[in-house]
Amino acid sequence: MSRTPSLTDLEQTDAFLRRHIGPDAAEQQAMLDTLGVESLDALINQTVPQSILRKDLLNMQAPRSEAEVLGYLKGVASKNEIYTSCIGMGYHGTLTPTVILRNVLENPGWYTAYTPYQPEIAQGRLESLLNFQQVTIDLTGMELASASLLDEATAAAEAMALAKRVAKSKSNLFFIDQDCHPQTISVVKTRAEAFGFDVVVDDVADLGQHEVFGALFQYPNTWGEIRDLKPLIDTVHAQNGLACVAADLLSLVLLTPPGELGADVVFGSAQRFGVPMGYGGPHAAFFATRDAYKRAMPGRIIGVSIDTRGNRALRMALQTREQHIRREKANSNICTAQVLLANIASFYAVYHGPEGLKTIAQRIQRLTGILATALENRGITRQNQYFFDTLTFKVPGNASEIVERARDARINLRLIDADHLGVSLDETSTRSTVEALLACFTGDQQSQDLAALDDQVGASGLGIPDALRRQSAFMTHPVFNSYHSETEMLRYIKSLENKDLALNHAMIPLGSCTMKLNATTEMIPITWPEFGQLHPFAPLAQAQGYKIMIDELETMLREITGFDAICMQPNSGAQGEYAGLLAIRKFHEANGDDHRNVCLIPTSAHGTNPASAMMASMRVVLVSCDEQGNVDIADLRQKAEDNAGNLSCLMITYPSTHGVYEEGIREICDIIHQHGGQVYMDGANLNAQVALTRPADIGADVSHMNLHKTFCIPHGGGGPGMGPIGVKAHLAPFVANHPVVPLDGPNEENGAVSAAPWGSASILPISWTYIALMGAQGLRQATEVAILNANYLAKRLGEAYPVLYSGRNGRVAHECIIDIRPLKAASGISEEDVAKRLMDFGFHAPTMSFPVSGTLMIEPTESESKAELDRFVDAMLTIRSEISRVEKGEWSAEDNPLRNAPHTLADITGEWERSYSRQEAVFPQPWVAANKFWPSVNRIDNVYGDRNLFCACPPIEAYEE
CATH class of the missing domain: 3.40.640.10 (Type I PLP-dependent aspartate aminotransferase-like (Major domain))
Known part of the structure; x- marks a missing residue:
């Protein structure tokens, strides 16, 4: 008779590690049997050097249930006090449209996808990033934009590095406007010191006294002042230097773009385009420059190319600039971008459109004007003549007192010193915010006549100098003028998601990238x-x-x-x-x-x-x-x-x-x-x-x-x-x-x-x-199963593909490299052909040609079940049999399923004159038909895309075609 389970047994029913780790105990044993090993411990002892292997568990808590962990963390989070933030300094309250919050930020179809190195199954996020680039180009007035950098301050450091690379000046000095955000100044100085550049942080009035290779300005500056940058930019150009401008992206809806003032590099944060402040990040930085500097530009550029049918297709362009290829000669070491956040900002721009953005910006600027006028009427001196959303006030000896009153009202101001305060408004600001701020500054709780103040501001045109009011159109492309209802926006987001393969479709077996389960419980907070x-x-x-x-x-x-x-x-x-x-x-x-x-x-x-x-x-x-x-x-x-x-x-x-x-x-x-x-x-x-x-x-x-x-x-x-x-x-x-x-x-x-x-x-x-959730026991088990899964794949694939490297006892660690070079020599089929053919099976390719050219590096992680591993093995063995048919001459080197992969709906619904069947093309195994993922484009022409670099949304005529 079986034992009645104890309470302790029953309490394990919500054990998270069962859900995180793919293979259950029986599947693990079956894989161990395939490897000829008795136990997981035995496999680990065969694999990990004894000189470094720990026998004891980590000194950590035991695994906890999902409900317990979320309950505890909710209690911790409640200790954060959410005040109205008027601090500014590059971080602003924003309203994430709920259609974007639910369908992008909280959607595994968007957050579990990989970097679009395989563009045929990434056309959705590539289009969204192209939109991001177009927004950047339009608002900055520049010619070329990237698909996001890490944050505004590091983008400033990249701008300095670009200036040094391309400027004709022989100077080693970089000028930083002292009125830039302090965190930006610090990051740039750190980078300059490491590079051996000299830096001066000074008043822009003294710019002409320095011979520089580049200069950094803030627009509007950290105190909120809007200055005409053209004379400063001209001064830098006269010295053969580059002018770099940190800009507030939303302000550019109303202000003359820096590109029209002559700037060479324009960058900043796209945070206030619907991305929460999040105590500092993650946020997508935007970066734009002149077309002449495209080879020196940091980060990724999404370009428009064509596929084998001549149809428009997107890809990451000019990848030869990137660090993984250029190594110590690279422009930068950027590996991670902020794609998910750039996509949110991109959709925010699509959803609101140019008129919506203009309304948001004008409302913020009008509220700021009302606040400025009301305080000026009360005798409080404003330091900045012009402004978009930020005001700096002189309050001799009263700054701390005002800050304390504001905190009592649950408002945070920027305390500059004993005599000066800063106030920044944003999309979340309301009339009530302005009334509360007036009370904080004056100590007077009486309500204000905001309507009269509004009339006064409207009549004066207060805030933006006439010479710097934006005249040029922006975001005229149809994509920014078509999806303003939630119905249309929802369908647009879904149409792009459908073009992308992510972890919610299938295993992504990329070596060195560890595409493991990102559990829903982990994402909720x-x-x-x-x-x-x-x-x-x-x-x-x-x-x-x-x-x-x-x-x-x-x-x-x-x-x-x-x-x-x-x-x-x-x-x-x-x-x-x-x-x-x-x-x-x-x-x-x-x-x-x-x-x-x-x-x-x-x-x-x-x-x-x-x-x-x-x-x-x-x-x-x-x-x-x-x-x-x-x-x-x-x-x-x-x-x-x-x-x-x-x-x-x-x-x-x-x-x-x-x-x-x-x-x-x-x-x-x-x-x-x-x-x-x-x-x-x-x-x-x-x-x-x-x-x-x-x-x-x-x-x-x-x-x-x-x-x-x-x-x-x-x-x-x-x-x-x-x-x-x-x-x-x-x-x-x-x-x-x-x-x-x-x-x-x-x-x-x-x-x-x-x-x-x-x-x-x-x-x-x-x-x-x-x-x-995992605890000490779960973390160890995860690592052990990652090793088990990798060795299982190496064993099963090793009979068809050479495994390039193995360690003691023929074991691999958590990933393995299979060598395609001998097969290419015999058949002409390359590692790229194998990668593209895997798309027809519904899989993302392993890592191609890294760290060894002509190879595929596979990492299954601990999250994938034995059934999914076997499905991947079946796909790879089917591909190996297809290569054999090319080797034997049954299929020519040019007309075979691998060379023509991936196959699209357009292929099988059009005329068919190939030496293999449509069935072999798109349903190479019976299980593929049950959950078919259709690549939206055929194989993309990389050379065409680099020779004809185009990194903005195609013109309207392209849609008509």
């Missing part, structure tokens, strides 16, 4: 107003919920990684690399070792590694790998000895980028330390370390953690991401600080690396929730 509506510079006393959550997450990450301190500021993995290298650099400088600038990097490294080293002004020395894909320790030892006097660090990924646990990792770290260097461990493959080993225990001094990989923040179609770094105690004083919200721990003089103190804080609850 990010849209809570308690997390979403906080300004990043709100008083810390109002952000106690964030402090508790971030402190707890830091404690979790310290235990998982073994590091002594965590810096949360980097808002992407590549930004984490940069921040970690800066900490190493400052550490050496503090020890009097300024000359230590050599960074050793294995040839197998991620492209961001050498690009990040370049950004930190380090000299890259490459280290060879052996035939098994491991770091050549003899070569490493020799190069460490050769550069011992100047050795700064080693950048290494573990497990290796080749998908194996290198047995010599401790020896590698020891060699670097013996020669005075530091070890930077790239955290891209942390999903194969969690709870089995720890970077700090292995020998790393610093490592970034891709929260959008290992810790379940979704990729969002190419962003958001988070890349906090863990450091050992000796590096802790040298991580980033912040000029507006000083942080405990780092040295006071340390600059910022991102705009907000804790980076993209509003997505940290995702990782906190994941770890809390």
